[in-house]
Amino acid sequence: MKHLFWRIWHWLDDRIGINALLKPLVDHPVPPRGLWTYVFGSATLFMFVLQVVTGVALSLLYQPSSANAYHSLEFITYQAKFGNILRSIHYYGASAMLILVGLHMIRTYITASYKYPREMNWISGVFLLLFTIFMGFTGQLLRWDSNGVWSSVVAAQQLGRVPLVGKYLARLLLGGDTIGGASLTRFFSYHVFIIPAFIFIFIALHLWLVFRHGISELPKAGRPVDPKTYRSWYEEYLKDHAVPFWPNAVWRDVMFSSVVVILIILFAWLRGAPQLTTQPNVTYIHTSPSPDWYMVPFFALFALMPHKIESAAMTIGPLLTIILLFILPFVARKGERSPIRRPWAMFGVICVIVFVMSLLIVGLKHPWSADFSAKPVPLAAIHPAHPDSTVIAGSQLFYARGCEYCHRVNGYGGKAGPDLSAVGMRLSGQELTIRIVNGGGNMPAYGGILTKDDLQTLVGFLQAQK
Amino acid sequence: MKENEHNPSSGRDELTRKDFLTRISLSVAGLSAAVMAVPVISALVAPLLQRKATFWRTVGRVDDFPVGSTSLVNFENADPEPYAGMLARSAAWLRRENEGSFIAFAINCTHLGCPVRWEEGADLFMCPCHGGVYYRDGTVAAGPPPRPLPEYRVRVNNGQVQLQTAPLPITTT
Numbered sequence: 001m002k003h004l005f006w007r008i009w010h011w012l013d014d015r016i017g018i019n020a021l022l023k024p025l026v027d028h029p030v031p032p033r034g035l036w037t038y039v040f041g042s043a044t045l046f047m048f049v050l051q052v053v054t055g056v057a058l059s060l061l062y063q064p065s066s067a068n069a070y071h072s073l074e075f076i077t078y079q080a081k082f083g084n085i086l087r088s089i090h091y092y093g094a095s096a097m098l099i100l101v102g103l104h105m106i107r108t109y110i111t112a113s114y115k116y117p118r119e120m121n122w123i124s125g126v127f128l129l130l131f132t133i134f135m136g137f138t139g140q141l142l143r144w145d146s147n148g149v150w151s152s153v154v155a156a157q158q159l160g161r162v163p164l165v166g167k168y169l170a171r172l173l174l175g176g177d178t179i180g181g182a183s184l185t186r187f188f189s190y191h192v193f194i195i196p197a198f199i200f201i202f203i204a205l206h207l208w209l210v211f212r213h214g215i216s217e218l219p220k221a222g223r224p225v226d227p228k229t230y231r232s233w234y235e236e237y238l239k240d241h242a243v244p245f246w247p248n249a250v251w252r253d254v255m256f257s258s259v260v261v262i263l264i265i266l267f268a269w270l271r272g273a274p275q276l277t278t279q280p281n282v283t284y285i286h287t288s289p290s291p292d293w294y295m296v297p298f299f300a301l302f303a304l305m306p307h308k309i310e311s312a313a314m315t316i317g318p319l320l321t322i323i324l325l326f327i328l329p330f331v332a333r334k335g336e337r338s339p340i341r342r343p344w345a346m347f348g349v350i351c352v353i354v355f356v357m358s359l360l361i362v363g364l365k366h367p368w369s370a371d372f373s374a375k376p377v378p379l380a381a382i383h384p385a386h387p388d389s390t391v392i393a394g395s396q397l398f399y400a401r402g403c404e405y406c407h408r409v410n411g412y413g414g415k416a417g418p419d420l421s422a423v424g425m426r427l428s429g430q431e432l433t434i435r436i437v438n439g440g441g442n443m444p445a446y447g448g449i450l451t452k453d454d455l456q457t458l459v460g461f462l463q464a465q466k
Numbered sequence: 467m468k469e470n471e472h473n474p475s476s477g478r479d480e481l482t483r484k485d486f487l488t489r490i491s492l493s494v495a496g497l498s499a500a501v502m503a504v505p506v507i508s509a510l511v512a513p514l515l516q517r518k519a520t521f522w523r524t525v526g527r528v529d530d531f532p533v534g535s536t537s538l539v540n541f542e543n544a545d546p547e548p549y550a551g552m553l554a555r556s557a558a559w560l561r562r563e564n565e566g567s568f569i570a571f572a573i574n575c576t577h578l579g580c581p582v583r584w585e586e587g588a589d590l591f592m593c594p595c596h597g598g599v600y601y602r603d604g605t606v607a608a609g610p611p612p613r614p615l616p617e618y619r620v621r622v623n624n625g626q627v628q629l630q631t632a633p634l635p636i637t638t639t
Contacts (some may be wrong), residue, residue: 067551149553150580153634154595157579160636168514170636176513177633178556181547283540283557285573285581288594302578303596307610311639368597368609372583402588416597444599444607449589 029242030249031217037111038215040104042253043260044132045207047097048199050261051135054090055192061086062142064188066181069144070280077276088268094136096264098294101132109328109349112337113216116227119329121213124206126325131199133294138191140292144184149280150289152183161314179282214238215249219337227334288372293364297356300363370405371414381410383424383465394461397454406443409465417443424466432459519544522621522628531562531627536584536602538573544631558618558629559584559591561602570618570629571604576637577611591615613637 013019061080063072076083105125108114114122137155141148156170175182214234226233243249278287291299305313332345339346376399379387387395398404406417427435436455439445450458508515523541531537539560546554559571559582571591573581580595590607591600599608604615616635621628 065549065551066547066553067549153574153579156634157574157577157637161639163639166638167636171513171633172511174513174634176516177518178543178553179634180543180553181550182513183553279552281552281555282573282581283538283552283555285538285557285583287581289580299595303610307612310610311612315639369594370592370597370599372592372594400587402585402590402592405585405588405592439608442597442608444590444601448601 025211026246027244028211029238030215030245031238032241032243033218033249033252035218036252036256037107039253039256040100040107041210042250043257044097044100044104045203046257046261047093047100048203050093050264051090051097052196054086054093057086058090059192064142064185064192066144066179066184066280069142069184070276073143073145073276077273084272085268088271088273089264090139091273092264092267094139095292095294096260097132098136100260101129105129106349106353110339110346111216111219112225112332112339112342112345114329114332115225115335115337116230116333118209118213118216119333121206121209122329123326124202124209126322127202128199128206129325130322131195131202135191135195135199136292136294138187138195140295141187142184142191143274143276144280145277146280146284146287147277147289147291149179149183149282150287151291151295152187153179153282154289154291158314161311163315216337217241219339221336221338221340223338224335225333225337288369290366293360296363297359300359300366303366303368304359304362367415369414370402370416372405374399374404374413377404377409377412381412382461387464390457390460391464394457394459394464397458398461401446401450401454401458403458420462420465422466424463427462429459429463432462517545518633520631522623522630524623524626524628525558525560526627528622528625528627531560531568533562533564536561536586538584539570539627539629541629541631556631556634557581559615560620560627560629566622568620568622568627569604570620571615572618572632572635574616574635575611576606576613576615576635577609579634579636582615 058076061072061076061083063069073087076087078084080086108122108125137151141152152174156173159169159173160166162169171177173186174180175186217234217237274292278284290296302310302314336342377395379392379395382391382395384391395409398407398409404413406414408415408419408421410421423432433455435443436450436458437445437447439447446455521544525539525541537560538557540555540557542555543550557573559573561569561571563569575582575593575595575598577593577596577598580593580598582591582593582598582600584590585592589602591602591604593599593609593611597609598606598611600611600615601607604617606612606614618632619630621630
């Protein structure tokens, strides 16, 4: 029996050439690692495979049409056997892929593996990063609840700021003059056919380049890359130090990727996929669009950057980032690779990480938004302890006129504006009046909105808060 | 060089069999690819090739909207696909300024397009995304919006309030 299997295998191998194709890959010598920091690239690849497999499975259950997508999402989430788990795995797989592609890039930058002769490894990687972000974004739209619909409007608005052609780009993204029947079909095509096709091509190129130029050796201080001698040095280095790719180098990749997959399944099982919000209906306006976490830093940036530079920043920012990433391996193509000898590069990467993480954290709290769910301040929470009727009327106006959407009094109200729990100690009645009538900073001018009596009552209430 | 001019078999301008086959293969393949690309690219840029029609849509009777009120109305888009579902319709904030005059604002914030809500008590339009605020006349009161709320054209026809359909307002630079 065993003999028969071997004969079949040998026949197949002879006719197909499996060994001839894979043996050189499996056996090719690679530098020893001894570190777990080289596992992020392969894990990103594993995630892509996971996304393709779960994505294909989801496509069996999904209706890619503007009218029906949401209903099929409800079907997947609430009715299909294992449907919600499948959706969750795809969601956490996307999150993991975005995190891992980021970690892989940071590691490559820290060890300066983009230097000669691996410039095109880096550039093909930058393309893959951009494709991955675009996949994350379009994937979130395919959920096609109110969040998905409004996110596509937000994206169209961002494209609209591109000089000259912005309007056309926005129309192209939406599939017409308004969000409509063509919108989802196009996002589906981008997410399922067009971008994945590019990802397949660029992964093939990226892997071929890793094989062609060899995995970069661990950097060592005082061992700079010299393009004149690097290739011959690398060959000599491999002769003395190399280990075979399989299994000596790859076992860590397999372990790490497997742990990531297990974690994803655990997350999917314990936490589930993001809740569907409301139906895709742009005439229903009581919705607060918020992107998935991986788009939150961008979302936060748009709230926090100076408004005047925003249009320029929306176009120039991404363009400049992409240009910088592309030219990096050419402006720093040789020299030291060790992070110890590149303190400014390390400072830069730390700044970028801190910047993005801060935006993410502040974006999740989004303190700039009015809190539409604010509850009226109860009498027990206002000053003085036994308020007179004017103060009570003022506290009611404070809620009814929407002040509380942005201002907080003793724990009640939003956080977009200053906390007014003790405003009576900071500002006089006159100062309060001027502020309310004229507005200022990020506060609307209420001069044309409040009656004189209302204004006085409100100021009376605020003066009592001390 | 002179010799070459007299000897066609080694002249520079002479077309060898190899050159000929290369050129004809690339030309024919290129031509077929170019022809095939026409409908493919047309599908890709289809939204830009659409006819831009506009229609007046009735959103209610004049009496439905008290003077001074701001109401959410919705109407069918200019040319919705049969499979657009709920997205065949858009919404607008309709404000009745006085007896005979209406003004209609897009619901989209000019910052990034999120749906602004009319807050009756505050007498303001407020955006839930990045803190954009507008006064009742659509001018910017606070936050990042670079422009006032865009307006739809509105008319009264036989006692009916009608809005003219328009593309989703996109803020350009």
